[in-house]
Amino acid sequence: MAVTGDSRQIAAVEKLVQPAHLRGYARFALHHKDYPAVIKHAETSVVDGLLFRPQTLSQRTKLDDFEGEVYKPTPVLVETTDAEGKSQLVDADMYLWDGDGDELSTDGWELSVFIQERLDDWLDLFGGMELVGDAIET
Incomplete structure (x- = not known):
């Protein structure tokens, strides 16, 4: 929704994203928040997401x-798969948690739980906000 302003405009976003894996980081729930925090973690930790x-x-x-302001864009290397199915490392910026450590839960954050329990509220909250489309270029 924040990307297009309309949750039905999936095609406008599809060409801008691809699955990616970030090694050495973990995603945790935040106390009393719907959204997660990603932090540097054990080398064996992996965050799956979209580039x-x-x-x-x-x-x-x-x-x-x-x-x-509580998320700091940080340069990282993510692993993606190219058109031929080969794994490749790609430079990216990841919004890492830069807030109070006391807000971090020891529980992981699950997208499926967010979708089931909170997504509709967030879609209502950010309805009309656009990231791609006919926006004025700067």
Whole structure:
């Protein structure tokens, strides 16, 4: 929703994302929050997610604004798969938790739980916000 302004506009985002794995980091729940925190962790830890490739400075700025001050964009290497199915390492920025450590739970954060219990509320909250589409380029 924050990406297109409309949860039905999946095609506008599909070409900008691909599955990725971040090794040496872990995703945890935050106390009394719906969203997770990713922090540096054991070498064996892996965070699965999507690599998003903004096409404009405007898209990147909107994403930075959405993530807020408690997440710090940090250069990392993520593992993706190319068109031929070969694994490759790609430079990326990851929004790492830069907030109070006391807010971290020892529990992992589960996307499936978020989708089932909270996604509709977040879609309502951010309805109309756009990251891709007819936005003015900066």
